[in-house]
Amino acid sequence: MTKILVVEDDSLLGEMLTLYLSEEQFDVRRVETAKDGYDALRRFDPDAIVLDLMLPDAEGAEVCRFFREKSPVPIIVTSMKTAVADRIRAIMCGADDYLTKPYSVQELKVRIMAMLRRIAAYSPPVPSAAPARCRIGLDLERRTIVLDGRQIETTFSEYELMKLFTKHPGRVFSREELLNAIRGADSFVNERAMDVHIANLRRKIEPDAKQPQHIKTVWGVGYKFIN
Template sequence: MTRVLVIEDDPIIGEMLTLYLTEEQFIVQRVESAREGKFALGTFNPDILLLDLMLPDASGTELCSQFRQLTAIPIIVISMKTAVADRIQAISAGADDFLVKPFSMQELKVRMKAVLRRVTTPKPVAVQHTQADSASMPESQLGLSLDLERRTIVLDGDHIETTFSEYEIMKLFFQHPGRVFSREELINAVRGIDSFINDRAIDVHVTNLRRKLEKNPKEPQFIKTVWGVGYKFIK
């Protein structure tokens, strides 16, 4: 059964979420603060996180960024904020989806399942190697590949930690090396047509991938920009 961590300090909304998701056969733990949420990541081991951005001990999109640094599981932000700018900031900070309160519980369930469909084991493990290790590494382990079981990118034998969306973009690139993808195609691949994301968020994900994978992100070897169109992957 899927484990859902709900970080929501409003007692009415929190109770509604807990009751509904429990009835829908999810295992739910709800906490009311960022501090409790960070602790629950390790003790409850959730598969997905529902995060309110206005908590008593922290608030704002930097809160989403903090949780993204702690985990690679899907994060759905639930917020009273309705401005497009707030959605863009949350997605850019690492959220995988954004729902404005009040929202339909059925819509929440559909969006949760949409992001979970693309996840098997979203807890990547980073492995560090020295230069000497890389020099003695077999040629078959050199270069860039995907570890489908761990949902990680492997670069010269190292498992590179990525967010959910970064991994989905790289998986699409690997399936179609050399193909030029428009930003709209990448949006649909990462979110699904009904989920919120924009061109700017795709550019942020690609920039972050280049920082993690490229020796010189300003002169990328793997992810090339095709000006006026989008991006392509050179394997």
Template sequence: MTKILVIEDDPILGEMLTLYLAEEQFDVIRVESAGQGFRALVEFKPEVIILDLMLPDADGPALCTVFREKTTVPIIVTSMKNTVADRIQAISLGADDYLTKPYSVQELKVRIQAVLRRISVSQADSETSVPPSLDRIALNTERRTIVLEGNIIETTFSEYEMMKLFTQYPGRVFSREELLNSVRGIDSFVNERAIDVHITNLRRKIEKNPKEPQHIKTVWGIGYKFLK
């Protein structure tokens, strides 16, 4: 039974989410503050986090960064803010998906299934194939991290999935839409501009000079490709 941690201080919404997810055969607990959420990470060990960005003890997109520093599990953010800029900011700070309030619990279930499906595929790949290895860059499939010249580089869920795709098909040009669908699933909507944010973050992590990238190249008018 998949463990879902709901961090939501609204009692009505929180209770509704808890009941619905439990009925859908998830093992779910709800907490009402960031502090309680951090403790639940250790005690409950969730597989997906539903994170409200306005909590009594902390609020704002920076919450994504704090939670991402403490865990690599997928984070689905919920917020009243609905602009593309808000979505991109949350994703750039560590979120893997973004839902604008009010949202349907059925849509939330679909988003959860999408990130879980990606994890399942990734685990199957790691069990049946040798992790791709490059001169400077390799992937640690067990820890879901990048190994850069022997050093472990932590990634978000989406960054790792994108890097895995790149290393499986070096030299292939991917459009933003292809990257979005491959990394996040066609049933999970985030503006394609989010791909540019992921690329920027990956370049900061793996390139010697992110402004003059040698590995993740822009193909103008199309998308991106990865070179060894």
């Protein structure tokens, strides 16, 4: 059963989410504080996290950053804040999606399912015909990048980007295409967020992130991947 960790201090909303998601056949663990969320991340080992940014004992963006550092599972941030700057900050701290309160619990479920489907989607391995040329690959079971045989941990969004890039080497993707591919066309789209994901990927896989050899910028269009 898919496990969902809900970090929400609003008792009424938290109980409603727990009841609804449980009825939809999810295994739900709800906590009300960041401290309990940290403990649940370790003990409960969730498949996805629904995180309220307004918590009584910690600043929400920092909680999101902590979760992202400790786990690659998808994070959906929920908040009453509607400013673009707040959305961008949440994404930069590791969130994979952002829902503004009040929101539909049905929409939350759909977004969770969409992210889980992308995790489970088949990604073909790098062809074995030319292993010497394949410096960058993917470990499908661990959901990591393999760089010269070395495992590189990624966030949910970074892994989905690399899965798309390695599946279509040389193809030029616009920022909008990349965002739609990793979050779905109905999710919040901001091109600045994509630039952040690309910068983080370059720091992880490029010998010199300032002069990238693999993830190339196509000015005025977007990005392409060269292995």
